[in-house]
Structures are given as C-alpha cells and as structure tokens.
Amino acid sequence: MDRGFLFGDGIYEVFPVYGNRIIGLDSHLNRLQDGLDAINIKNPHSKDEWIELINKVISLNTKNKNQAIYLQISRGCDENRKHTYGELKPTIYIQSSAIESREKDSLKSGKSAITREDIRWLKSYTKATSLLANTLYAQEAKENNAEETILYRDGIITEASSSNVLIVKDMCIFTHPKGSNILPGITRDKAIECAKVNDINVIESSFTKEQLMDADEVWITSSTREILPITSIDGIQISSGYAGPIWSLVYDQYQSLKF
Ligand code: PMP
Numbered sequence: 001m002d003r004g005f006l007f008g009d010g011i012y013e014v015f016p017v018y019g020n021r022i023i024g025l026d027s028h029l030n031r032l033q034d035g036l037d038a039i040n041i042k043n044p045h046s047k048d049e050w051i052e053l054i055n056k057v058i059s060l061n062t063k064n065k066n067q068a069i070y071l072q073i074s075r076g077c078d079e080n081r082k083h084t085y086g087e088l089k090p091t092i093y094i095q096s097s098a099i100e101s102r103e104k105d106s107l108k109s110g111k112s113a114i115t116r117e118d119i120r121w122l123k124s125y126t127k128a129t130s131l132l133a134n135t136l137y138a139q140e141a142k143e144n145n146a147e148e149t150i151l152y153r154d155g156i157i158t159e160a161s162s163s164n165v166l167i168v169k170d171m172c173i174f175t176h177p178k179g180s181n182i183l184p185g186i187t188r189d190k191a192i193e194c195a196k197v198n199d200i201n202v203i204e205s206s207f208t209k210e211q212l213m214d215a216d217e218v219w220i221t222s223s224t225r226e227i228l229p230i231t232s233i234d235g236i237q238i239s240s241g242y243a244g245p246i247w248s249l250v251y252d253q254y255q256s257l258k259f
Contacts, residue, residue, distance in 0.1 A: 002091055004074025006081050008130025010091075011035035016099060016223040017216060018258040022221070023250050024068075024186040025051070031127060031184065032071070038126045040077055044090045057094050058168040064098040068224050072129055083177035099224055106250060110231025113220070114140065115209065118158045119179035122180040126143055137161035147228065148220050153181060156206045161219050163228075164188040168217035168246045172201040187221035194253035217244035227251050 003009035013032045016023045029047050036043050047052070061067050076088030117185055117254055118131045137149035138161040148160040157165055164185040168173040173195050178184045192202050212218060218230040218241050226252060229243035 001077045001079065002074055003076060003085065003088070004091060004093075004129060007084075008128065008132070009039070010072055010129040011039060012070065012072040013056060013129055014223045015071070016226075017067045017096075017116060018070060018099075021258060022054070022056070022058075023257055024190060027186045027189065028096070028223075031186065032073075032081065034118070034125075035127045038123065039075075039128065039167065040071060041090055044073065044092065053094060057096050059220065061096040061140030064096070066099040066101055067096045068099050070095045070097070102226075103212050104248075107229060107251075110138050110229040110238075110241070110243050111220075112145070112232040113148045113150045113160070113218075114144050114146045114254055115152060115212075115224065115235075116140065117149045118153040118181070120151075120199075124158070124181050125179070125184060127183060134161045143165045147225075147230070150212070150220075150230075150233065152209045155210075157209060157212050158182050159185075159222050163220035163222035165212070166191060166219045166221065167207060167212055167216050168219075169211065171201075171246065172203060173246070174203050174205060174211075175209045177204045185221055186224075187223055187226065188198060190254060190257065191221050191227050191250055194257075195252045197253055197255065198249045200233060200249070205259055212240070217218035217247050219247055221252075227254055240249065 002235050008153050013028050033043055057069055072093045074091045075085055075088045116137055141149040150160045150165055156218045159165055159182040166173055167198050174181050218238050220228050228248045231241050
C-alpha cells in the first residue's frame with residue numbers, strides 16, 4: 001500500500017560522491033526540501049540527520065570509491081488504495097551504487113542524442129519519482145543507440161530525459177532558465193559556476209531546436225554523467241563532430257570539485 005509504489009507519489013535525489021566528497025550536498029538537500037514542499041510531504045529529517053544517514057550509506061559501500069547515493073521519500077503506506085491522502089509516515093529508501101568514471105579522452109568524440117516533443121507536466125521542476133514520460137524517452141534513446149533524448153516544447157529546447165542541456169554559440173553558453181519546464185539541475189549550476197570561473201559568458205535564456213542544431217557545442221549535464229559533449233543529434237553532426245574547447249575548459253574545472 002505504499003503510495004510510492006501505487007502512484008509514484010514521492011520525491012528523490014541523487015548525490016554524486018567522489019571519495020568522501022559529496023558534490024553539491026547542500027544544493028541537493030535544498031532541492032529535496034523544495035520537492036517535498038511542492039507535493040506536501042513533511043520532511044521526516046533535519047539536514048544534519050540526512051547528512052548522517054547519507055554518510056552512513058557511503059561508508060557501507062566499501063567496494064566503490066565513487067558512488068551515486070539514491071535517496072527516495074514516498075508519502076508512505078495507507079490502508080487502502082485511494083487517490084487522496086491523509087497524514088502518513090513517509091517511507092525512506094537509500095541506496096548506493098557505483099558511478100562509472102569516464103576518461104576525458106573517451107569523451108572527445110562525444111555522444112549522440114535524439115529529439116522528441118516534451119509532453120510532460122508543468123511541474124517538471126519537482127524531482128518526483130513518477131518518471132514515466134522520462135523513462136519512455138530514455139528507452140527511445142537506448143533503442144536508437146543514443147545517450148539521451150533532448151526535449152523541445154513549442155520549438156524551444158527544455159532539457160533532456162534525465163539531464164539538462166547547454167549549448168555554446170560564439171563563446172557564450174546558453175541554457176533554458178529555471179521554471180516550470182526543467183528540473184533545476186545541480187550539475188547545470190556547477191557547470192555555470194565552472195564556466196564563470198573561466199570568464200566564459202553564460203546566458204540563462206531559452207534557445208530553439210534550430211539553434212541547438214546550429215550550436216558550436218552541445219552538452220548535457222547530470223550528477224552521474226557530469227558534463228557530456230553531444231556531437232550528433234537525430235543523426236546530424238553538430239559543428240566539428242568533436243567535443244569543443246569550451247567543454248574541455250569547463251570539464252576540467254568540474255573535475256577539480258572532486259578533490
Ligand atoms: N533533468 C532531469 C529531468 C533529470 O532527471 C536530471 C537528473 N537525473 C537532471 C535534469 C540533472 O540534474 P542534476 O544535475 O541535479 O543531476
């Protein structure tokens with residue numbers, strides 16, 4: 001009778017961990033709180049309690065130095081299945097799995113993506129466990145031997161099935177502004193910070209599918225995939241077909257957050 005199972009009624013977070021360092025710990029915990037607030041679940045723990053629990057799970061995974069900590073809070077179990085809910089005790093699930101590290105050299109030829117219309121709901125800023133649309137998009141990418149499905153709504157690129165999308169044009173980075181259509185990715189924020197450290201201009205404004213195809217560089221960002229160059233979209237080569245120089249700078253800067 002857990003509503004996470006019955007309705008996908010819950011919120012989750014993924015924390016990337018390198019050694020004992022959790023990248024963006026506070027930002028992830030803040031986004032967790034925002035997600036719980038958005039769907040009216042009372043946070044069962046304080047920040048300090050979460051940090052203690054997360055560190056405990058990290059220490060239990062003795063096999064992997066680099067881990068993704070998946071944390072899910074569902075609304076809890078009811079007595080029977082009904083759409084509405086009362087006061088319930090949230091169910092907590094935490095797991096650790098390995099993050100595969102990808103060598104920079106192996107990323108230089110980039111990854112491919114496909115595009116699809118974004119038909120998701122207008123609360124895409126919540127990291128809700130009900131991810132049916134996202135999983136179907138991811139499966140389509142897999143079946144097309146692609147890394148990701150990039151989404152567009154009314155011709156505007158929003159994000160991808162499980163990552164944010166950034167483009168570079170004339171030495172400037174563009175990415176969809178935060179709001180109802182995208183998950184406010186922590187890696188997106190980190191990539192922006194890393195770009196600014198290197199004096200690269202970043203504009204958080206939307207861009208079209210045409211601008212995506214005509215970009216000098218296209219990247220996707222996520223906690224487990226970090227910053228990945230996309231060099232082919234819908235079978236069409238992007239720019240030179242190789243990861244670009246701005247990606248290289250921002251990628252290196254991001255790596256420095258791990259130590
Ligand atoms: N957008 C979506 C839809 C996602 O599911 C994710 C994360 N899996 C992201 C963006 C990237 O978020 P983050 O950088 O915080 O992992």
